[in-house]
Amino acid sequence: DGGITQSPKYLFRKEGQNVTLSCEQNLNHDAMYWYRQDPGQGLRLIYYSQIVNDFQKGDIAEGYSVSREKKESFPLTVTSAQKNPTAFYLCASSIEGKRGEQYFGPGTRLTVT
Amino acid sequence: AQSVAQPEDQVNVAEGNPLTVKCTYSVSGNPYLFWYVQYPNRGLQFLLKYITGDNLVKGSYGFEAEFNKSQTSFHLKKPSALVSDSALYFCAVRSNSGNTPLVFGKGTRLSVIA
Numbered sequence: 001d002g003g004i005t006q007s008p009k010y011l012f013r014k015e016g017q018n019v020t021l022s023c024e025q026n027l028n029h030d031a032m033y034w035y036r037q038d039p040g041q042g043l044r045l046i047y048y049s050q051i052v053n054d055f056q057k058g059d060i061a062e063g064y065s066v067s068r069e070k071k072e073s074f075p076l077t078v079t080s081a082q083k084n085p086t087a088f089y090l091c092a093s094s095i096e097g098k099r100g101e102q103y104f105g106p107g108t109r110l111t112v113t
Numbered sequence: 114a115q116s117v118a119q120p121e122d123q124v125n126v127a128e129g130n131p132l133t134v135k136c137t138y139s140v141s142g143n144p145y146l147f148w149y150v151q152y153p154n155r156g157l158q159f160l161l162k163y164i165t166g167d168n169l170v171k172g173s174y175g176f177e178a179e180f181n182k183s184q185t186s187f188h189l190k191k192p193s194a195l196v197s198d199s200a201l202y203f204c205a206v207r208s209n210s211g212n213t214p215l216v217f218g219k220g221t222r223l224s225v226i227a
Contacts, residue, residue: 004156006156040122041219042218042220043157043203043217045214048214050212058214088154090156092156092157099145099162099164101147101162102147102157102159104149104158105156106155107155107156
């Protein structure tokens with residue numbers, strides 16, 4: 001988990017509220033990613049960014065938004081439009097290029113009631 | 114399109130016995146293959162990767178994986194399992210062509226029984 005921080009570890013929100021999950025890395029990595037993990041479904045890609053001020057939708061981007069204003073930071077906003085937001089969210093980063101492995105943060109568990 | 118299959122949701126093995134966690138993949142072009150491990154309520158930790166060269170790749174904690182191009186497989190192995198190896202294991206793939214991100218399998222839960 002070293003080098004990538006996610007905060008908070010646990011987050012509770014009421015339905016209808018937007019919530020922003022933090023992800024910061026000090027690895028000088030160009031690329032950053034957000035995944036959602038649900039039991040039995042593995043990791044599903046929400047958004048990714050390969051360079052500052054640019055990002056692409058992943059497989060399940062609906063109801064989420066991101067920004068990449070700084071190389072070190074890639075916050076994820078879970079909007080009220082996301083129908084089933086309760087999940088474990090993982091942020092990752094990697095050096096640019098296809099050969100590099102991704103390094104993951106410790107995750108944020110979001111519960112919406 | 115890229116995809117990864119981990120055919121076993123759960124693998125049980127006795128401590129000291131060899132373990133295998135299976136992974137097959139589908140990509141256009143040549144694959145870059147990765148294995149990760151996840152302990153409860155934690156992020157994923159990188160174990161090993163295959164990029165090119167020797168088909169047998171050695172990684173962290175005594176794990177290794179064998180790339181088999183004809184069978185499109187990349188099975189994770191360890192000669193002697195430890196109880197502390199019990200965790201969730203993910204295989205991931207990306208193609209060496211294009212610019213697509215990693216695609217992960219659904220994970221295999223390994224239980225090592227003392």
